[in-house]
Amino acid sequence: MRPATAALAATLLVTGLVTAPGNAFAASGNADYAEAAREFGVPEPVLLGVAYLGSRWDSHAGSPSRAGGYGPMHLTDAVPAEPGEHHDAEDPRGDPSRPLGVDGHADPAAGRPGTLARAAELTDQDPARLRTDRRENIRGGAALLASLRGDAGEDLGSWYAAVARYSGADDDATARRFADDVYEVVRDGATRVTDTGDTTTLAAHPDVRPDTAALDALGLPQPRAGAECPARLGCEWVPAPYENYDPTDPGAYGNHDQADRPNDLSIDYIVIHDTETSYEQTLELVQDPTYVSWHYTIRSRDGHVAQHVENSDVAWHAGNWFVNSHAIGIEHEGYAAQGSWYTEAMYRNSARLVRYLADRYDVPLDRAHILGHDNVPGTTPGTVAGMHWDPGPYWDWSHYFDLLGAPLPTWGAPHSGVVTPNPDFATNRPRFTGCESAGVDCPSRGSTSLLLHTEPAGDAPLVADVGLRPDGSPSTRAVSDIGARIDAGQRFAVAERRDGWTAIWYLGQKSWFRTPEPRHGRPSGPALVVTPKPGLAQVPVYGRAYPEQAAYAGTGAPPQSVLPLQYAMPAGQRYVVGDVDPPVDYYFAQTWDGPHVVVSGQDRYHQVFLGHRVAYVRAADVDLSLVW
Known part of the structure; x- marks a missing residue:
């Protein structure tokens, strides 16, 4: 039932269509x-x-x-290194049973000429x-x-x-x-x-x-050998340390966990991050055994790639241990909020790397498996608010998937029951605040994000996210607030259409966005959706697909709680399935000298597009159907 990996096509050159925003650079043609x-x-x-x-x-x-x-x-x-929000709020390892404390960034490195x-x-x-x-x-x-x-x-x-x-x-x-x-x-x-x-x-x-x-x-030197990369990409091996830095404490080790993926744990996700600091300081941080880790870093100016953790091992990057166990994390030099942009060299080499990894590990090239860090769910209700929101609304998902050779689908037929947002990056310029100062409008920039309202009106409040605001107050336009935001390539069930507006089911609410003009491209097609089984007023949703308690017997691993998030899926609502049968397991790895145990369960889950972040629902709680 898992979607086949898309055919890997040649790099596409995309023609944009934009409106001149009026600035000192205005000029014409060649x-x-x-x-x-x-x-x-x-x-x-x-x-x-x-x-x-x-x-x-x-x-x-x-x-x-x-x-x-x-x-x-x-x-x-x-370029001075200016530390941002990266890894300062969440626990990047993402296993509440073995929390990891991170003090924040090291001192900034010097700028480069x-x-x-x-x-x-x-x-x-x-x-x-x-x-x-x-x-x-x-x-x-x-x-x-x-x-x-x-x-x-x-x-x-x-x-x-x-x-x-x-x-x-x-x-x-x-x-x-x-x-x-x-x-x-x-x-x-x-x-x-x-x-x-x-x-x-x-x-x-x-x-x-x-x-x-x-x-x-x-006579330029060759990069340090040892990286797992496509030929001619120019990757270098800059290893992250796996070492015990306090001999009196077997739990004081870093900065990743050894494993035998994909033999013991499948690789199902590739997570796109940004570094929130310079490339040079990023390399310093990943080589610190008391810090955290990710698999690759990509430099902005030329797209240079460095690998730090073997893909067989589990890096600490996404803030969700279940996702980390099944993911490869790629950091891109940059900042989610600041007035900066990604180079084409970075986009292209990142896409080459992801195509290579997707082909090697059979990862589908879609938005259910190629995740932004901002799409990764919290593990428990207490971790939701601290999850990160990079690479932010200014990452061009549509262009990125063009380069992957897997163009995102268009919106779908006018009366389709499913929408796949894919606004034009250049002309879609939602108003965000807080890029440089709290509450101050960000400069007008292209985005593949859309904002969601409680009613079909531009002045209606934005929908609420109870995980971010337990009091139920509306989301905001802050660039870091993902509570009422959808991005290109995500898929949602249509709840209603009215006068140029579309409503979708999102975090248990009917949520409206102004329907953009349709774009030419691949049709959206049908989708599997889930609805609560008859007789259930609502069903719980989860941030991880962990096994049932009985699965831990005899493994030596302590049973992990299957704790619902603060969201729910009410009766009568439908949510699109991203992965119909994700793995159900827990990787027990909490000390330097082991044991390392994979606990597999019999329970089944479906991964769904619940809100800006994906989530998991138990298969026993929902019915599957096909919607056109």
Whole structure:
């Protein structure tokens, strides 16, 4: 009954459609690229390809990327590490029977030098202007690229080594991957309406032949071997420590648990995180045995990948021990709330890694199995409020699944009983607050999130989330408040349609969102849904699929409680099933020297899209049906 893994297709180049938000970067078309290319002797297709890998030609109104890169050319400033909320509230191990205390971040690491200052020097411009002026930003990128040209001439392929150096990658494999992606864009061509409302076009050059041998002369080192990654991605092995740091206490060990996955525990989820600090400090933290762990980290500026925990082992990252036991965690350099954006290089390499992992472990490429950290449920009522909300509403789920080769479905037929939200990232700009100061509106930015109201009206209160606000008060527009928010690719049963609004069943409530204009794409199709069995006023929902008490007999593992969350599924409501038959087990691993025991149960659960976070219901409590 588990969905088959989607076929892994080639990377897609997506055409966006946006409305110019009105900012200092406003400009049109290819004119600035053509002018800068002529001025500095850089082939325009190469300049456009480099800009695409940084920003997809967007300007982001002068706000920095996750790596402190500015403008279409992603010119990087020195980046101070600014610790965020990561792992400071929740218990990242997520096993209340073995709670893990984490004191927070280490002292911030120093910033790294960037390319913006060098570009400003080459163009004799104030660095501040290169951050906020589109034309000067493109000129700066062209000047920087020209300064790296070496023996490059008029032939497009002769710029391969210069493009690789522009990435800032400090190893050969990552530099090659960046340059290969640039030349893929040059070869295939692309056109896109950017966030300034102009159409930028790169004509296809199918006959381009990059001089890849030119990179050999640079003598860049190879990444540290040992990582589990697809070929040519350029992953390095930076191991997290598994060690007992207090010989008097066998429970004082870190920072992950050894296992034999997928032989003893299936791998069913891949969890997308952001780091809330710099790449450099992230690596420092994951190598601390008293801290926590995740499997991979991806750097923003060039998409470089480091692995820390073997996929056979269980890392401590998601805040839910059941999910951790069955998940691979991937951290992406960046911040969920700040006015920053993910680079195309990061998106592409992340998608390559996830495709590889999904194929290797048979993980379906859908939003029930490729989870944001913000989709992971709390384990018990007491842990719900402390769960995290990264990667946040500014992660482009639709574009990410395009790159995965598994495009998200469209909304479905006008009278369908199921909806799959998939708003256009660029034009969908919900109002959020608190990105920089509490209660203050965030800058207008693209998002694949939609807000839910109690009535079909924009001024109606947002729906409540009793897990976050036990008093039942409405959710807010705070960027960290996921209580009334759905994201692209999640699936919900329709409760009602009225005058351009759609109501869905969400956290036990009828919840309304304004129905966006339909987009072209793959049809949504039918879905399995669950409803409470006849005679039940409501059924409980759970944050983990743990075995029944009898399953623990003779295992040596203490029985774990099967405790419902504070939510419920009332009679008459329907919820879409994400996984009809997830594993039912508990992994007992609480001391340095063992034992490590997997307890498997006979009870059955269904994973459902309950709210912004997924949840589990007992199969014995609900009926399954197919809805079109």
